[in-house]
Amino acid sequence: MEPDSGMPTETKPAAANATEDATAGVEIVEQDLRKAVAGFLEVGPGDVEFETDLIHLGFDSISLVYLVAQIGVLYDIELAVEIVFEYPTLKDLTRYLTTEHASAVAERIGCGDS
Structure with a gap:
């Protein structure tokens, strides 16, 4: 056991971690969608x-x-395939996935509870 130095230990608030996870989630979803669409269109992401x-x-x-x-x-x-008519752009789909399927996104990026 280390002696207490009396100095406060720096920790990130839970809200900061949640914000970082959400940002990472959006970035991963954007990358995934870009790659999927690029594959169909035979272009680079x-x-x-x-x-x-x-x-x-x-x-x-x-x-x-x-x-x-x-x-x-x-x-x-x-x-449902109709989702692409309600959310017709990749930006819209990203927002949909990260809000309506946040737990699936968290699992994808390794932040979900297992």
């Missing part, structure tokens, strides 16, 4: 426009079904 409707990026109804299925598998969640 950096070439994927994050605020453009998926339909305008080149997706059709069939490719949207496959994209939604891929996202569902990646996060181990069930998604």
